[in-house]
Amino acid sequence: MRFSNFLLPLLFIALSGCKAQNSGSSDHPYTNHLINESSPYLLQHAHNPVDWYPWGEEALAKAKAEDKMLIISVGYAACHWCHVMEHESFEDTLVSNLMNEHFINIKVDREERPDIDDIYMTACQMASGRGCGWPLNSFALPDGRPVWAGTYFPKKEWTEVLEYFVKLRQEDPQKLEQFADDLTKGIQSSGLVALREEDQSFSDELLGQLTTAFLKTIDKKWGGRQGSPKFPMPNNYEYLLKEYHRTGNPENLEVVNTTLTKIAEGGIYDHLGGGFARYATDEAWKIPHFEKMLYDNGQLVSLYANTFKLTKNPLYEKVVTQTLDFIKRDMTSEEGGFYSSYDADSDGEEGKFYIWQATEIDSILGDEVVSDLFKEYYEVKPRGNWEESNILYIRKDAEKLAKDYNLSLPEFKEKINNARAKLFSAREQRIKPGLDDKILTAWNALMLQGYIDAYQAFGKEEYLEAALKNARFIMKKVKQADNRLFRNYKDGKTAVNAFLDDYALTAQAFISLYEVTFDETWLNQAKAFMDYATEHFFDEASGMYYYTSNLDPPLVARKMELTDNVIPGSNSAAARALYSLGLYFYDEVYLEKAKQMLHNIEPQIIENEFPSFYSNWLQLYVDIVRPPYEVAIMGEGYETLLHDIQTYYLPHAIFLGGKTEGSLELLKGKLVAGDNRIYVCQNKVCKLPVQEVERALELMEEK
Numbered sequence: 001m002r003f004s005n006f007l008l009p010l011l012f013i014a015l016s017g018c019k020a021q022n023s024g025s026s027d028h029p030y031t032n033h034l035i036n037e038s039s040p041y042l043l044q045h046a047h048n049p050v051d052w053y054p055w056g057e058e059a060l061a062k063a064k065a066e067d068k069m070l071i072i073s074v075g076y077a078a079c080h081w082c083h084v085m086e087h088e089s090f091e092d093t094l095v096s097n098l099m100n101e102h103f104i105n106i107k108v109d110r111e112e113r114p115d116i117d118d119i120y121m122t123a124c125q126m127a128s129g130r131g132c133g134w135p136l137n138s139f140a141l142p143d144g145r146p147v148w149a150g151t152y153f154p155k156k157e158w159t160e161v162l163e164y165f166v167k168l169r170q171e172d173p174q175k176l177e178q179f180a181d182d183l184t185k186g187i188q189s190s191g192l193v194a195l196r197e198e199d200q201s202f203s204d205e206l207l208g209q210l211t212t213a214f215l216k217t218i219d220k221k222w223g224g225r226q227g228s229p230k231f232p233m234p235n236n237y238e239y240l241l242k243e244y245h246r247t248g249n250p251e252n253l254e255v256v257n258t259t260l261t262k263i264a265e266g267g268i269y270d271h272l273g274g275g276f277a278r279y280a281t282d283e284a285w286k287i288p289h290f291e292k293m294l295y296d297n298g299q300l301v302s303l304y305a306n307t308f309k310l311t312k313n314p315l316y317e318k319v320v321t322q323t324l325d326f327i328k329r330d331m332t333s334e335e336g337g338f339y340s341s342y343d344a345d346s347d348g349e350e351g352k353f354y355i356w357q358a359t360e361i362d363s364i365l366g367d368e369v370v371s372d373l374f375k376e377y378y379e380v381k382p383r384g385n386w387e388e389s390n391i392l393y394i395r396k397d398a399e400k401l402a403k404d405y406n407l408s409l410p411e412f413k414e415k416i417n418n419a420r421a422k423l424f425s426a427r428e429q430r431i432k433p434g435l436d437d438k439i440l441t442a443w444n445a446l447m448l449q450g451y452i453d454a455y456q457a458f459g460k461e462e463y464l465e466a467a468l469k470n471a472r473f474i475m476k477k478v479k480q481a482d483n484r485l486f487r488n489y490k491d492g493k494t495a496v497n498a499f500l501d502d503y504a505l506t507a508q509a510f511i512s513l514y515e516v517t518f519d520e521t522w523l524n525q526a527k528a529f530m531d532y533a534t535e536h537f538f539d540e541a542s543g544m545y546y547y548t549s550n551l552d553p554p555l556v557a558r559k560m561e562l563t564d565n566v567i568p569g570s571n572s573a574a575a576r577a578l579y580s581l582g583l584y585f586y587d588e589v590y591l592e593k594a595k596q597m598l599h600n601i602e603p604q605i606i607e608n609e610f611p612s613f614y615s616n617w618l619q620l621y622v623d624i625v626r627p628p629y630e631v632a633i634m635g636e637g638y639e640t641l642l643h644d645i646q647t648y649y650l651p652h653a654i655f656l657g658g659k660t661e662g663s664l665e666l667l668k669g670k671l672v673a674g675d676n677r678i679y680v681c682q683n684k685v686c687k688l689p690v691q692e693v694e695r696a697l698e699l700m701e702e703k
Helices: 038-043 057-066 080-090 093-102 113-130 154-170 171-189 205-216 234-247 250-265 294-311 314-330 360-367 368-377 400-405 409-427 443-459 461-478 502-519 520-537 569-586 587-606 611-625 638-646 693-699
Strands: 052-056 067-076 103-109 136-140 146-150 629-634 653-658 677-682
Touching: 038 057, 038 080, 038 103, 052 057, 057 067, 057 103, 067 113, 080 093, 080 154, 093 103, 093 154, 113 136, 113 146, 113 171, 113 629, 146 154, 146 171, 146 569, 146 693, 154 171, 205 234, 205 250, 205 587, 205 611, 234 250, 234 461, 234 611, 250 294, 250 314, 294 314, 294 443, 314 443, 314 461, 314 638, 360 368, 368 400, 368 520, 400 409, 461 502, 502 520, 502 569, 502 629, 502 638, 502 653, 520 569, 569 587, 587 611, 587 653, 629 638, 638 693
Parallel strands: 052 103, 067 103, 629 653
Antiparallel strands: 067 136, 136 146, 629 677
């Protein structure tokens, strides 16, 4: 759908967004309706001359009462181009006057309200016939039905777009009605799936075909998906790990190792402070888009920890350790919640916090030899390796470079680590990027899972303590008495009802927390979350879950999230949580619901040329074609046995047990006083118990 010849060229993907600022000062000439919001992104715009409203009944009622079109502008706090558009247009009084006179203007934090973002992002994609990004700027009728949407616009073009819609509304309102009808029908029909009633048939052969197609999209030299920009997409490689474990095909593990090594050596990884940027703009992971997102770091911690279990690669342990140091230092609240993101910008420049001049490094390190060694290892050039500055990344082999400097490898590492520590301390004195300190439930669940996986791999009690503190935070601050969750938390306040991903990802993390503690509180709570989600999100007609609760005020469409992207899709996460709960509680209803969901989506997976967009669904597929072992560990000394066995990569096993038999059916009759036993079961049939981890692994055909 195209509305004007000049509009189409203005549509392009803006892969980044805005910077959060403190809005508490009274020394501002303008203050709008965002001033009482908690979102850092909304507060950034609270002193724009644009009369912004948050999404809600007040703005929508005003639009209807005054018969004005809506401008719905969506972004997020770590987004560079959102910040650019704010400075160019939303801080300009002439542009703002035009917006205020003819429109009701609504600002949306896409991270707090992904449901609204999805509606108007779909409108943008349908209107442009291509991908869209943020900032997302949508024009809608007073009832919220979109008529058109685009992304970033320079000031001149934005003014032209505004004037175009003002004129069109005055001269041909019926054309806008037609646009709205067409777009709304398209949105309502998108992202839906039908119930498949034919017999289910999940096969090894299909998995093999899909994995082959998957591997064809991978960059064998640099890892990740072919081309640029490159996003880490951790769930893709979790699937390939599981397929390697299932089939033994070395190509699957080789692809994962290449990707993880190249990411860890690239500029997308923060070599001084730990943690990962959101994506790289080039194919070699060299040039990051510098914003750091919690959801990436949580999932990448899990991926590196799980791959370490298979490979014992010390690089992966270093990456996990440094990343969790970063999370603890910079992204964890006193209450145990995890913050959302760090901006790409600091002091008005993208990446300024992270880049270096060669002369700075010389000055800080002092020792000429150490400085030369550091600069050579991290590719630091006198004239810069990126826009006349230097991003730290690794291309040289450490052992060879050590020999070139007549150093042993331990001596080389000691000098590099000391230099890193000095540069990190110096960097800490710089102006830091803006922190989005809101706490999002689904993203916290991903980081919680990361801590659990790191605890399994490395056995550090501080990781388990951080996981437990976060889980208790969720229980205390964002869970309600009826098991309803809130999406967000900041400064003691919650405001947004949770979405399906909040329930599904939290349920999965709580199941994993049970597996490392054998505290049934977490397993029972996971079940309660999924029961609540089924009551309020499930669609009987399709056998799938809506993204929004039936308690939420309706938008122009109620959509389902079906594919997996940088975060696993909420339906695939729900299906995997249900499948796990069905195994633990012997609940055939849960198991069949999960299988039906996968059966419904199967045609889309087969028909899509990029099965990587269904990687979380494919992990469920692996679980179904290869039923997992149920490993019960019983007795006073269960903790040592549990830790020892979980240092192995065992994606085809669930764990249960404890010092008592608890309430789970599978544990009945398995506790023997004064004895520690491991039971390896499958489909509720158990082999003779053993007392050594090695024997249990043999029973699972691990050795």
